[in-house]
Amino acid sequence: MKFVQKSLVPSQAAGKESTDGAVPLTVLMIGDEARSRRLLAFGLVGETDVVTCIESPAALEALSSLNPFCVVLLDWEMKSTAGSDMLAMLRTLDAEIPVVATVAGESVATVAQKRGANRCILKPFSTEDLKSLLKETAREPLPVVAPAPKTPEVEESTGEPTAEETASPVAFGSQSQPMRQVLQIALRVAPTSANILILGENGTGKTALARGIHQRSLRKRMPFVTVNCPCLQSQLLQSELFGHVRGSFTGAINDAVGKVAAAEGGTLFLDEIGELPLEIQPKLLRLLQDRQYERVGETKTRQANIRVLAATNRDLREEVKAGRFREDLFYRLNVITLDMPSLRRRPEDILSLAEEFLREVTRNSGLRKNRAFTPEARQVLMQHRWPGNLRELRNMVERAAILSDSDHLDVADFPIFCEEGQSGIPQVGDLISLAELEEAHIREVIARTQTLGHAAEILGINQATLYRKRKRLPGSVETFAVPEAI
Numbered sequence: 001m002k003f004v005q006k007s008l009v010p011s012q013a014a015g016k017e018s019t020d021g022a023v024p025l026t027v028l029m030i031g032d033e034a035r036s037r038r039l040l041a042f043g044l045v046g047e048t049d050v051v052t053c054i055e056s057p058a059a060l061e062a063l064s065s066l067n068p069f070c071v072v073l074l075d076w077e078m079k080s081t082a083g084s085d086m087l088a089m090l091r092t093l094d095a096e097i098p099v100v101a102t103v104a105g106e107s108v109a110t111v112a113q114k115r116g117a118n119r120c121i122l123k124p125f126s127t128e129d130l131k132s133l134l135k136e137t138a139r140e141p142l143p144v145v146a147p148a149p150k151t152p153e154v155e156e157s158t159g160e161p162t163a164e165e166t167a168s169p170v171a172f173g174s175q176s177q178p179m180r181q182v183l184q185i186a187l188r189v190a191p192t193s194a195n196i197l198i199l200g201e202n203g204t205g206k207t208a209l210a211r212g213i214h215q216r217s218l219r220k221r222m223p224f225v226t227v228n229c230p231c232l233q234s235q236l237l238q239s240e241l242f243g244h245v246r247g248s249f250t251g252a253i254n255d256a257v258g259k260v261a262a263a264e265g266g267t268l269f270l271d272e273i274g275e276l277p278l279e280i281q282p283k284l285l286r287l288l289q290d291r292q293y294e295r296v297g298e299t300k301t302r303q304a305n306i307r308v309l310a311a312t313n314r315d316l317r318e319e320v321k322a323g324r325f326r327e328d329l330f331y332r333l334n335v336i337t338l339d340m341p342s343l344r345r346r347p348e349d350i351l352s353l354a355e356e357f358l359r360e361v362t363r364n365s366g367l368r369k370n371r372a373f374t375p376e377a378r379q380v381l382m383q384h385r386w387p388g389n390l391r392e393l394r395n396m397v398e399r400a401a402i403l404s405d406s407d408h409l410d411v412a413d414f415p416i417f418c419e420e421g422q423s424g425i426p427q428v429g430d431l432i433s434l435a436e437l438e439e440a441h442i443r444e445v446i447a448r449t450q451t452l453g454h455a456a457e458i459l460g461i462n463q464a465t466l467y468r469k470r471k472r473l474p475g476s477v478e479t480f481a482v483p484e485a486i
Contacts, residue, residue: 248297
């Protein structure tokens, strides 16, 4: 295995500005022709901070992380390894890393982009063209240890960031196949202008995904503006979205531009769009179709250059059937749909997410470093159902990290696990058999109903079937305090 790493501009640190004010890039160059790699690397001097050159899958696996790299330059037509195989490995290690492929013809470029390359450049090419393309495609420089500082153009929100928003570092990393499928689609559509509808339970990371899509779009240097649809009354929400003129309603003492204008050139994220009042929906539809709107109390029509992302935990098709959501608005929003899986559907990610949250809390709260979970705590983390998803996981880890005096967080540091252990009631998703789950469900329903008839109705079976199932349960029949006899 040959592994070469050269710091071409050692005086510059990753992510810091160079002397001419440009932010240097860190490039991972992959190719099996050593001479070509050297020429390209020297040609990038002055534009990049570090160029790391590798030539094989083994060398790629040897890298501990792809986080330090802003962009990958991949020779699609290597002799030793197929470019598609190398790209697949890159996506496995880091689903969000931008990839520029060097190709010998337009037909090959089409294939490379279908396989997931972000951009392609035809051989032969000039160094200047390559520099320009790398700059356009690269993500923001990511520090290896400390999180990148917030930039003012990334966000403008209505208040303090939520726990879901602060979970953004984990949004584009997953070992779960359902989550990887979502990320693959997200990465493919991020550079486009398509509207995207993000579905999922509360706390699954919908806001973090929307923010990640924006940061990987052509609008990434423009504002990302969030509007929380359920938080305001209809008139105030309309003003929040479109703005108002002075005197248009009680309390409007000054002109306000609104979130649409604030997002000009960037992305408008409508959180919980399913709760948008009916009277505002036609105005939003017009904004999506014609990119036009008026401020409250004003007749002047304004143009908007924005991309709209929306999220909801509701079934919008059912909302349309119930008459609570306009069908034409639904189809306009539903160009691309991303269904965020719940945490219980991605158990492979639970421990890695918990460890990432622990590092984040330790770093941000000034706590002792090198803290970890005990094997028992790791086991109960895996077994919990996580109805609150990422938000619940993050909050529980933060609480345990702050209150614990030990370097090793144990089961006792998570009160909810102790309560679950005392109750002994199996939950959906627990690692138990169907028979055990059925037994627990029958016991719970019988305990919470007044008659066996009512219990049988809830269970969807007749009383005779319930009676037979009840007799087969471990323990005597008398353990069930039901006044009705059969």
